Amino acid sequence: MATMKPGFTVIRGARLADPALRRAEATDVLIQDGIIREVGVGLAAPEGATVVDAAGMVIHPGLINAHTHGHGGLARGQGDKWTLELLLAAGPWISGGRTLEDKKTSTLICAAEMVAKGCTAAYDLTYEFPLPSREGMDAVAEAYAEVGMRAVVAPMVADRTVYEAIPGLMEALPPGLQKDVEALRLRPAEETLSAMSDILKHWRWGAADIRAAVAPTIPHHCSDAFLCGCMKLAKDHGVGLHSHVGESKVQAITGIKRYGRTLLQHMDHLGLVDENFTAAHAIWLDDDDLKLMRDRGGALAHNPGSNMRLGNGMFRLRRALDLGVNVGIGTDGVNCSDNGNMYEALRYASMVSKVQSPDPRTWASVEEVYKAGTQGSARALGFTDVGAIAPGMKADIVFLDLNSLSWIPHNWTVNQIVHAEDATGVRHVMIGGDFVYFDRRHTKLDIPKLAAQAEAARARLEEASAAMRHLYEKLEPVVSSFCPGLAAQPYHLNRYLCDAPASGV
Numbered sequence: 001m002a003t004m005k006p007g008f009t010v011i012r013g014a015r016l017a018d019p020a021l022r023r024a025e026a027t028d029v030l031i032q033d034g035i036i037r038e039v040g041v042g043l044a045a046p047e048g049a050t051v052v053d054a055a056g057m058v059i060h061p062g063l064i065n066a067h068t069h070g071h072g073g074l075a076r077g078q079g080d081k082w083t084l085e086l087l088l089a090a091g092p093w094i095s096g097g098r099t100l101e102d103k104k105t106s107t108l109i110c111a112a113e114m115v116a117k118g119c120t121a122a123y124d125l126t127y128e129f130p131l132p133s134r135e136g137m138d139a140v141a142e143a144y145a146e147v148g149m150r151a152v153v154a155p156m157v158a159d160r161t162v163y164e165a166i167p168g169l170m171e172a173l174p175p176g177l178q179k180d181v182e183a184l185r186l187r188p189a190e191e192t193l194s195a196m197s198d199i200l201k202h203w204r205w206g207a208a209d210i211r212a213a214v215a216p217t218i219p220h221h222c223s224d225a226f227l228c229g230c231m232k233l234a235k236d237h238g239v240g241l242h243s244h245v246g247e248s249k250v251q252a253i254t255g256i257k258r259y260g261r262t263l264l265q266h267m268d269h270l271g272l273v274d275e276n277f278t279a280a281h282a283i284w285l286d287d288d289d290l291k292l293m294r295d296r297g298g299a300l301a302h303n304p305g306s307n308m309r310l311g312n313g314m315f316r317l318r319r320a321l322d323l324g325v326n327v328g329i330g331t332d333g334v335n336c337s338d339n340g341n342m343y344e345a346l347r348y349a350s351m352v353s354k355v356q357s358p359d360p361r362t363w364a365s366v367e368e369v370y371k372a373g374t375q376g377s378a379r380a381l382g383f384t385d386v387g388a389i390a391p392g393m394k395a396d397i398v399f400l401d402l403n404s405l406s407w408i409p410h411n412w413t414v415n416q417i418v419h420a421e422d423a424t425g426v427r428h429v430m431i432g433g434d435f436v437y438f439d440r441r442h443t444k445l446d447i448p449k450l451a452a453q454a455e456a457a458r459a460r461l462e463e464a465s466a467a468m469r470h471l472y473e474k475l476e477p478v479v480s481s482f483c484p485g486l487a488a489q490p491y492h493l494n495r496y497l498c499d500a501p502a503s504g505v
């Protein structure tokens with residue numbers, strides 16, 4: 001649990017990553033009760049202080065994962081050529097049939113990986129089928145608390161399945177499959193909203209800095225009344241709202257067809273887009289959408305690994321930054337992006353900005369990417385006191401070993417964090433002044449025990465997983481042929497409005 005370690009700690013002689021400096025310089029950090037009090041050279045250690053010798057290490061603020069799904073932990077490595085639409089179509093099988101213990105195990109796997117890879121807080125959209133429950137949310141919160149991470153946990157909710165969201169898709173399925181997907185029907189909006197309200201009223205994880213939020217998962221999977229209900233709950237309880245918006249071309253086109261405006265504009269029309277709102281992926285947002293996000297003060301969560309892995313396209317990081325939108329960086333779930341490695345996400349964010357144009361003036365700089373993965377993500381989570389190593393901030397600090405291979409030689413600190421570090425350099429991770437990972441070992445978690453638990457769950461779920469893969473194979477030709485935006489048309493960057501198919505979706 002991210003409890004604050006009482007008393008003083010002094011970190012001595014660490015090279016503090018600073019985007020203003022090419023090579024980080026050695027400094028000290030004084031921490032009191034989990035809060036950074038002073039940063040400077042030669043700080044005196046108060047009597048009784050714990051002194052941490054960090055010579056030979058770079059420190060940076062914990063990376064913050066702006067978008068992930070802890071429920072995907074047990075589904076790592078299940079699919080290769082999965083599109084988003086197929087992931088959503090088969091998703092309930094991937095995440096379904098789980099006990100509360102499986103849910104916790106799945107989240108523990110992800111949280112443990114994130115910490116070991118330099119991440120100290122995450123926005124986790126968790127799958128709760130058929131209804132969100134206090135017990136399910138507690139299982140997720142318990143996992144983060146056990147690892148010692150901060151988190152915002154939002155149950156993904158909707159009142160339409162993907163089959164209902166894409167007009168005509170259900171009817172296009174062969175009769176046998178229609179029967180299968182009927183089992184996925186969601187509960188009526190009022191029932192889900194009432195369950196959400198119960199969760200928010202009884203949330204008890206605030207002291208561990210594990211907050212709740214509301215995630216109407218995909219706007220066109222939600223009726224307008226449902227979206228408005230989610231907004232009201234978020235406002236009444238003062239919590240965040242988070243949705244996947246414009247993740248795939250199919251979604252973008254479906255939105256225009258359904259609402260006559262973009263998905264984001266539709267949400268804004270209903271009043272959901274404000275400074276508490278995070279739009280994940282945001283690949284198919286046009287300039288007006290980006291300006292809208294800027295004007296409303298919301299955040300975008302960029303997930304470059306998943307965007308590539310699912311073939312969804314490229315988020316326009318340069319354009320979003322130029323227009324002044326707050327951007328955070330995330331990994332997405334390991335069921336669709338394989339790992340929870342925020343260093344990889346930073347590197348991919350940089351790379352994806354570079355493959356969009358040969359002109360380096362349009363590329364995101366390492367400073368911009370680093371800022372997005374720390375302060376930008378912190379803002380997306382609604383945390384004001386993490387994302388930087390400075391007086392008054394919580395002591396969420398990652399220690400990188402300069403003797404690890406990504407740092408030989410050490411030329412340009414922030415560049416090497418974004419482009420060279422692959423998490424093998426992570427030596428210690430401190431959260432709230434407490435070492436949750438020390439000398440490359442979790443301090444609160446028994447990893448062999450977790451591995452055994454995960455293996456038992458995997459074996460038990462194997463039958464359900466095989467059924468899901470089988471269903472996936474049967475769905476693939478239907479969904480792909482039904483969504484022409486998916487199949488035949490190569491992306492011309494993000495100009496979906498120009499090359500939208502004349503018929504079909």
Ligand SMILES: Nc1nc2[nH]cnc2c(=O)[nH]1
Pocket residue numbers: 069084088217218244247306332333336
């Ligand atoms: N990438 C991704 N997008 C989603 N949209 C709704 N659920 C998901 C999910 O689990 N992964």
